[in-house]
Amino acid sequence: MRTMSARLLALTLISGPLIAGLAGCAHNKACPPAAPGSAVLQPDWHDVITDPDHLRLRAWRKAFVDALTKARGSGHGAEIDAQGKLLDPDTALDHPALPVGFYSCRVIKLGAKEAGHADYIAYPAHRCQVRPSDDITRLVQLDGLQKPSGRLYQDGASRMVFLGTMILGDEQKPIAYGRDADRDMVGIVQRVGDKHWRMLLPNPAWESNMDVLDLTLAD
Incomplete structure (x- = not known):
């Protein structure tokens, strides 16, 4: 007592x-x-991700390699090589977290889903922003006709996981993740150089077998 x-x-x-x-x-x-x-306890992407996106995430590297092989087979080898580490499946540096700020971001689509479409398309750059959102950060593309918007989750020493949706046209707000499988987006974020990251989006709903979002931190 x-x-x-x-x-x-x-x-x-x-x-x-x-x-x-x-x-x-x-x-x-x-x-x-x-x-x-x-x-500080960070949210876990395992508690949020849908089953179809979990399958896409697990197969990201195969999707990347297959899409690159298809693009090279249709004559785009020189364009792929010119991108250097950005399109090297085995490039992933430590400290992958995207700092809060503005970015130049452009999309490269690899491996067409349908015959007659290009297996390699590099689009002009747009503006993206990484902003704080509660206890996590959010990546948003600010302009363009197809704008990814979603949350970034910590996942080990060399990558983050992105879960989000696609904003289309003049829509002002993203729909909630998990409500529309065609809009849902899953990807991994890797650092590939100084102030330079990529987000790999395996097997998106439209057009390509792999989308690569090339992100460069603005000065």
């Missing part, structure tokens, strides 16, 4: 100032940084 009382007293002495401090922090809206060693 004496031991339990001592423990309760110790907890009171420790938690009392902590609770008071948190109350003051909330009242003043100015909280000190987290103590060293404490971690």
